[in-house]
Amino acid sequence: xxxxxxxxxxxxxxxxxxxxxxxxxxxxxxxxxxxxxxxxxxxxxxxxxxxxxxxxxxxxxxxxxxxxxxxxxxxxxxxxxxxxxxxxxxxxxxxxxxxxxxxxxxxxxxxxxxxxxxxxxxxxxxxxxxxxxxxxxxxxxxxxxxxxxxxxxxxxxxxxxxxxxxxxxxxxxxxxxxxxxxxxxxxxxxxxxxxxxxxxxxxxxxxxxxxxxxxxxxx
Amino acid sequence: xxxxxxxxxxxxxxxxxxxxxxxxxxxxxxxxxxxxxxxxxxxxxxxxxxxxxxxxxxxxxxxxxxxxxxxxxxxxxxxxxxxxxxxxxxxxxxxxxxxxxxxxxxxxxxxxxxxxxxxxxxxxxxxxxxxxxxxxxxxxxxxxxxxxxxxxxxxxxxxxxxxxxxxxxxxxxxxxxxxxxxxxxxxxxxxxxxxxxxxxxxxxxxxxxxxxxxxxxxx
DNA sequence: GCCTGTGAATCCATTCACAGCT
DNA sequence: AGCTGTGAATGGATTCACAGGC
Numbered sequence: 329x330x331x332x333x334x335x336x337x338x339x340x341x342x343x344x345x346x347x348x349x350x351x352x353x354x355x356x357x358x359x360x361x362x363x364x365x366x367x368x369x370x371x372x373x374x375x376x377x378x379x380x381x382x383x384x385x386x387x388x389x390x391x392x393x394x395x396x397x398x399x400x401x402x403x404x405x406x407x408x409x410x411x412x413x414x415x416x417x418x419x420x421x422x423x424x425x426x427x428x429x430x431x432x433x434x435x436x437x438x439x440x441x442x443x444x445x446x447x448x449x450x451x452x453x454x455x456x457x458x459x460x461x462x463x464x465x466x467x468x469x470x471x472x473x474x475x476x477x478x479x480x481x482x483x484x485x486x487x488x489x490x491x492x493x494x495x496x497x498x499x500x501x502x503x504x505x506x507x508x509x510x511x512x513x514x515x516x517x518x519x520x521x522x523x524x525x526x527x528x529x530x531x532x533x534x535x536x537x538x539x540x541x542x543x544x545x546x547x
Numbered sequence: 548x549x550x551x552x553x554x555x556x557x558x559x560x561x562x563x564x565x566x567x568x569x570x571x572x573x574x575x576x577x578x579x580x581x582x583x584x585x586x587x588x589x590x591x592x593x594x595x596x597x598x599x600x601x602x603x604x605x606x607x608x609x610x611x612x613x614x615x616x617x618x619x620x621x622x623x624x625x626x627x628x629x630x631x632x633x634x635x636x637x638x639x640x641x642x643x644x645x646x647x648x649x650x651x652x653x654x655x656x657x658x659x660x661x662x663x664x665x666x667x668x669x670x671x672x673x674x675x676x677x678x679x680x681x682x683x684x685x686x687x688x689x690x691x692x693x694x695x696x697x698x699x700x701x702x703x704x705x706x707x708x709x710x711x712x713x714x715x716x717x718x719x720x721x722x723x724x725x726x727x728x729x730x731x732x733x734x735x736x737x738x739x740x741x742x743x744x745x746x747x748x749x750x751x752x753x754x755x756x757x758x759x760x761x762x763x764x765x766x
Numbered sequence: 767g768c769c770t771g772t773g774a775a776t777c778c779a780t781t782c783a784c785a786g787c788t
Numbered sequence: 789a790g791c792t793g794t795g796a797a798t799g800g801a802t803t804c805a806c807a808g809g810c
Contacts, residue, residue: 340779344756348749352731366791375733379781379794386793394787394792412755430649431747436731440748482754505761506754508747512571512655514594522757524750528650528727529659530567531743535701535725536631537563538741542724559801585769598772598803605771613770614810 343384347407349374350381354404366397413441420446420480420504422495423487424454424465427510431484432459442482446474450491468498475502482506489513496523562603566626568593569600573623585616632660639665639699639723641714642706643673643684646729650703651678661701665693669710687717694721701725708732715742 353373357365367385371378385391385398388410392398408414419437421428421444431437432444447459448468457465466474474480483499485492485507492511499507506522509515512530517523572592576584586604590597604610604617607629611617627633638656640647640663650656651663666678667687676684685693693699702718704711704726711730718726724740731746 348752392792395790411752412759426649426652430645433645442751506758524754532661533567533630535743539725540631611770614768
């Protein structure tokens with residue numbers, strides 16, 4: 329997990345997490361035909377410190393020009409290359425409930441190069457159903473075969489919590505090495521694989537905590 | 548935003564973010580009638596360091612018994628009290644697209660005490676539609692009135708990115724002080740309010756980065 | 767003996783401040 | 789003159805290690 333840059337320096341995880349943040353405004357600037365941006369302006373757009381922006385970017389190379397700033401188009405291209413967003417990624421979805429369906433139809437995914445190419449669900453009612461792009465809902469038994477056949481690289485888990493761990497294991501066994509998990513449960517994973525958790529209720533509990541505090545002292 | 552405990556010590560934000568993590572396994576243990584747990588076991592269940600668990604909990608009081616461990620039931624109750632999960636919170640949803648609908652129907656929310664009591668969408672096709680619990684979809688113009696009438700405390704934004712900022716402003720003006728934002732955009736907010744962002748594509752970009760690295764050096 | 771609570775030590779990330787380039 | 793790239797300084801959070809209590 330300890331990733332390094334060309335000079336062998338370790339790249340902090342928070343840096344990686346900020347790169348997508350930088351790329352969002354850069355896309356807007358590109359559309360608006362603004363050719364160059366300073367670390368200060370970009371920082372303001374993202375709500376971070378200018379030195380932070382410069383340091384983050386400098387881990388990966390010298391993208392800026394002293395006295396001038398960063399060229400928007402080339403910087404965006406570099407960030408995409410770093411993040412691996414300069415190519416397409418194939419996803420499969422496991423669990424076609426409300427959330428799963430919403431994700432499947434979400435246009436943001438495809439827009440950024442993430443494409444669902446297979447969908448699994450254990451509900452007999454759903455198996456065989458034909459979705460957009462002619463994707464046919466399959467039984468989870470078929471994960472191994474389909475992942476191999478289509479070279480699927482990322483699994484998205486939207487099953488009920490109790491099935492999530494087993495699902496993850498099947499995915500990993502099938503050769504998937506990255507999982508985006510929406511089930512509110514801590515998944516166990518092999519060393520070589522990556523899991524990213526998205527738990528809305530955790531975010532809500534954070535909000536609730538801060539709300540309660542806000543209410544207590546001060547207005 | 549700098550919250551303090553009874554001794555006046557500042558409580559680190561990461562601590563707050565871990566509390567929900569602890570509560571998940573505790574709920575399981577409670578169901579399984581396991582009365583007591585050590586920091587070491589709980590840490591293992593959550594994938595963190597035992598000292599971390601102890602330090603986090605100690606910010607809020609002396610919940611453990613030396614030589615024994617933590618009583619599951621009372622610890623869970625304490626955590627819920629700290630997070631404000633020991634009571635109900637009223638939410639409103641703005642943006643009834645695929646994602647919005649999925650969230651509205653998501654049972655995890657209600658299970659944890661978060662209840663949608665109003666839904667807004669600007670699509671005339673959707674306005675007036677009657678959802679579960681007799682909730683009627685309203686035009687965003689009605690946010691101010693409805694938030695006031697129902698005492699709504701948390702807003703959930705699932706609008707397209709371009710409408711998100713305006714939506715947030717309307718919500719804040721209406722007296723909502725906490726927002727859960729699913730639009731992939733950085734929202735500006737007043738000092739006194741809290742925003743939590745959920746952006747799936749950021750998580751995916753993280754995964755892609757780590758996948759690319761995994762593939763590069765080593766197997 | 768065992769496990770919590772906590773000061774001290776370590777580790778890591780952020781920010782500062784300026785040297786270096788255009 | 790202006791803005792990047794970066795060593796140095798700061799500020800936090802994590803982990804260690806042990807004192808304190810059951």
